[in-house]
Amino acid sequence: MIKHSINGVAKQFGVRVRQQMKIRAGIYRIVTPDGRTLSLKRMPKGVGRARWIDRMLLRVRQSGSLLAWRNPNRPEGRRAYHLSKKGEIFVLTPWISGRKPSPRSLADMRACGVALARFHEAGLTALKGNFAYSEMGTWFATLRKRHCYIQTKMANARRNGFSQPINRFIKQHGPEIIRYARQAEELLKSSGYLNYRRHPRKHGILCHGDGGPSNFILNDEGTYLIDFETLRVDLRAYDLYRIIYNSCKDYQWDFSIAKAILDGYRQVAYLDKRDYKLMSAWLRSPFSTYLVVSGFKRIPFTMKRLRWALDSERRIGPFLEELDEYAASPSS
Numbered sequence: 439m440i441k442h443s444i445n446g447v448a449k450q451f452g453v454r455v456r457q458q459m460k461i462r463a464g465i466y467r468i469v470t471p472d473g474r475t476l477s478l479k480r481m482p483k484g485v486g487r488a489r490w491i492d493r494m495l496l497r498v499r500q501s502g503s504l505l506a507w508r509n510p511n512r513p514e515g516r517r518a519y520h521l522s523k524k525g526e527i528f529v530l531t532p533w534i535s536g537r538k539p540s541p542r543s544l545a546d547m548r549a550c551g552v553a554l555a556r557f558h559e560a561g562l563t564a565l566k567g568n569f570a571y572s573e574m575g576t577w578f579a580t581l582r583k584r585h586c587y588i589q590t591k592m593a594n595a596r597r598n599g600f601s602q603p604i605n606r607f608i609k610q611h612g613p614e615i616i617r618y619a620r621q622a623e624e625l626l627k628s629s630g631y632l633n634y635r636r637h638p639r640k641h642g643i644l645c646h647g648d649g650g651p652s653n654f655i656l657n658d659e660g661t662y663l664i665d666f667e668t669l670r671v672d673l674r675a676y677d678l679y680r681i682i683y684n685s686c687k688d689y690q691w692d693f694s695i696a697k698a699i700l701d702g703y704r705q706v707a708y709l710d711k712r713d714y715k716l717m718s719a720w721l722r723s724p725f726s727t728y729l730v731v732s733g734f735k736r737i738p739f740t741m742k743r744l745r746w747a748l749d750s751e752r753r754i755g756p757f758l759e760e761l762d763e764y765a766a767s768p769s770s
């Protein structure tokens with residue numbers, strides 16, 4: 439987006455821009471003439487979703503969660519969003535100074551677990567029975583869609599549709615990946631998910647939808663949550679799965695990282711045995727492989743990444759055994 443269109447959107451919020459920096463496509467850090475730093479971000483979801491997200495977050499913040507969201511008492515925070523000339527939705531939120539939590543620091547991970555649990559607890563009152571945008575019912579379909587997608591790539595490799603090393607790698611290791619995919623679906627079947635799904639009002643909560651080190655910011659005030667475009671109603675296990683996946687995937691699936699997150703979470707909110715089973719089902723699904731073969735921008739479809747994904751999938755087996763033990767330990 440060109441410079442003056444960012445100025446134009448900011449102007450609609452009543453904000454003048456002294457400086458702007460593009461973080462990535464659709465996210466800008468802007469500084470006002472009086473030195474305040476704000477984040478201007480394009481929301482890919484529609485207007486209805488943006489309004490709902492806004493309503494929920496304002497309520498959650500009233501319960502004390504620290505969130506990078508608008509302050510309705512400030513002039514630039516009066517409106518939830520504005521549209522660009524092209525009709526894209528933009529939100530303007532404070533830029534939170536601080537640092538990204540590091541999975542190498544168990545204290546940071548515990549803090550993220552605490553913040554996520556507080557967010558969930560606050561969400562219970564924020565939702566007030568408003569179950570729009572629930573994704574609780576989609577788990578089987580999502581897992582299956584990913585698994586089928588991997589299978590189409592395997593068929594392609596059998597027809598030698600990729601480079602020779604990739605064809606060979608997928609032919610050799612594809613069946614192992616599909617085994618993990620089947621295990622994930624079996625785990626989901628035996629997890630109590632179907633029962634949860636039948637009682638959305640009892641079990642659905644407000645989920646961030648993309649917890650992970652890059653969506654928390656730590657500073658002297660505490661632990662902030664940012665990046666809310668995936669906000670939805672779901673089971674708490676979904677958020678725990680996301681935060682565990684995002685925190686462990688680049689750290690050899692070291693269980694102590696997950697343990698710190700869960701310890702923090704349980705300081706605030708209760709987890710029962712079924713929550714762990716639900717997390718296991720998602721974790722067992724070969725998501726890293728799926729990301730690689732679907733050629734996401736940040737994770738290219740290369741041999742190096744395929745090996746990284748296979749290594750991840752193999753580490754997840756022992757990781758889930760540790761998760762089982764943790765779930766069965768007397769303190770949980």
Ligand SMILES: Nc1ncnc2c1ncn2[C@@H]1O[C@H](COP(=O)(O)OP(=O)(O)O)[C@@H](O)[C@H]1O
Binds near residue numbers: 465479535664
């Ligand atoms: N309000 C904010 N305060 C501080 N940092 C932010 C803010 N918004 C975005 N960032 C930084 O920009 C990065 C990308 O923004 P994010 O909203 O998480 O986008 P994405 O959807 O790409 O994950 C974040 O990981 C964070 O480092």
Ligand SMILES: [Mg+2]
Binds near residue numbers: 653
């Ligand atoms: Mg993010």
